[in-house]
Every structure is written in C-alpha cells, then in structure tokens.
Amino acid sequence: MKAPTAFAQRVYQQLRKVPAGKVTTYKALAQSLGTKSYQAVGTAMKNNPYAPEVPCHRVVKTNGMIGGFMGYMTGQTIEKKRQMLQTEGIEFEGVKIKDFEKKLFQFQ
DNA sequence: GACATGACCCGCG
DNA sequence: CCGCGGGCCATGT
Numbered sequence: 040m041k042a043p044t045a046f047a048q049r050v051y052q053q054l055r056k057v058p059a060g061k062v063t064t065y066k067a068l069a070q071s072l073g074t075k076s077y078q079a080v081g082t083a084m085k086n087n088p089y090a091p092e093v094p095c096h097r098v099v100k101t102n103g104m105i106g107g108f109m110g111y112m113t114g115q116t117i118e119k120k121r122q123m124l125q126t127e128g129i130e131f132e133g134v135k136i137k138d139f140e141k142k143l144f145q146f147q
Numbered sequence: 148g149a150c151a152t153g154a155c156c157c158g159c160g
Numbered sequence: 161c162c163g164c165g166g167g168c169c170a171t172g173t
Contacts, residue, residue, distance in 0.1 A: 044170080047170085047171090065155060066155080066156070069155090074168090074169065075169080076169030078168065078169060079168085079169040079170045079171085080155085080170095081154040082154080082169080082170055083170080084154055085153080095154075100154090100155075101156065107155090151172090151173085152170105152171090152172085152173100153169105153171090153172105155168090156168085157165105158164105158165090158166090159166100160165105
C-alpha cells in the first residue's frame with residue numbers, strides 16, 4: 040500500500056466529512072474539490088487505504104445508483120456494504136438508493 | 148516522458 | 161427508451 044497523493048487525500052478528507060446516514064456523489068465530490076473530473080475521484084477511491092475512515096461505499100453515482108462496488112466486486116462484499124449503509128440509515132431500492140437526493144450530503 | 152486505463156458523466160442517434 | 165461515443169483529471173506502467 041503506497042501513500043496516496045495530495046489530491047487523493049483531499050478527496051478522502053472531503054469524504055470523511057460525510058456523516059453517517061448521508062451519501063455523496065462523484066460529481067459533488069469533484070466539484071467541492073474544485074475539479075471537474077469525477078473520474079479522478081474514483082481513481083483515488085480504488086486506492087483507498089483508509090478503508091473505514093473513508094466510507095467509499097457512501098459514494099454513489101450521480102444517478103443515485105451504487106458505484107462500481109457491484110461491477111467487479113461481485114459477491115458478498117457489496118452486499119455487506121449495502122447492509123452497512125442500511126444500518127447507517129440509508130435505504131436501498133434494489134441497486135439504487137431510496138430518496139437518494141434527500142440523503143445527499145451537500146458540502147459547505 | 149508518453150501511453151493506456153478507470154469505482155464517471157453528458158450528449159447524440 | 162436504449163445504445164454508443166467523446167471528454168474530463170489523475171494514477172500506474
């Protein structure tokens with residue numbers, strides 16, 4: 040595990056501001072960071088060495104659908120995260136988040 | 148130093 | 161409504 044770059048750490052710090060029961064999107068994250076590349080955020084996520092500190096599962100797509108946790112993490116890994124999110128107060132509507140817009144955390 | 152990939156998003160057909 | 165292509169920033173090889 041190599042130390043993430045400054046940009047990645049910035050993403051983590053922003054993500055850490057998200058309280059339990061709230062979620063955020065790649066777009067909102069990138070914009071709050073001052074960048075317009077949502078992909079860069081995802082790139083940092085995959086390198087995420089701060090697993091419990093950085094709730095990457097709290098990051099979802101702009102459409103309210105869960106991120107790539109299901110695309111390649113196929114298995115119980117995503118199921119566990121989904122359950123954890125529900126425990127935090129986030130309800131899931133299949134692969135999407137229920138009232139996702141309402142639970143969206145807005146950076147201030 | 149340059150090329151290729153990505154946990155993405157938006158627009159067009 | 162569904163499918164495909166282009167573009168954005170950062171990271172890794």
